Amino acid sequence: MRTFSIVKPDAVAAGNTGAILQSLEAAGFRLVALRLVRMTKAEAEGFYGVHRERPFFSSLTDFMSSGPAVVVALERDDAIRELRRLMGATNPADAAPGTVRARFASSIERNAIHGSDSPESAAFELGYFFPGVELG
Template sequence: MAVERTLTILKPDCVRKNLIGTVTAQIQEAGFSIKALKLTRLTKETAGGFYAVHKERPFFGELVEFMSSGPCVPMILEKENAIEDFRALIGATNPAEAEEGTIRAQFADSVGENIVHGSDSVENGKIEGAYFFAESEVVANNS
């Protein structure tokens, strides 16, 4: 199995609920290494750029509004099978459908405010990671 990188964003609802440490601990306990991390606040323009793939969807405006409503914490994570394992850890987008014990089942309130973003492919993980971090900001090795 190959080592992969994925991007996660602890969304504004996660930050507002003071869950940064709790969610980050669960991520690390699941075997992910944090390669880059920052606290930032997206503007409507940067949120719209990041989620441009959803521009034609009816929820796009709401998503941009929510993602620019407060600080968030993007992170690049690394692990063997990172994409699939991370998506299993966070659970379904709709917290009502998320398996018990997943991050969204534990902490999310709705489809729109679902605590955490996770890349859906290795390629998107690279693209999304580069949206938030220059390569020089990504730690190659934790030792």
């Protein structure tokens, strides 16, 4: 089964891309597709469209389009749930020790990693950045 992840601009800028990808591989995820992207504001708005009405939408999409990010398609058993567990809570103050966000996030917004939260969002998000890749 496949899911979708982003090493967010804060983590790329801080030089944490390698460490984050290593923790994904160590947890049994295989890389299916990977690309460095510089999202436009409009691309970030399309990606996070479900959050359009939230008060942080403008700030979130400014941040996501502020610098390069690494988009990744990942595969393993129970991929969606396992990635969410490895990421930790959205707010790093609540993230379990050892999770990616506990280790690398600096705030609820600059939180190092994205992971799809359902099969429906994984299908949308994989197709958004990897239109040619089999969704598996």
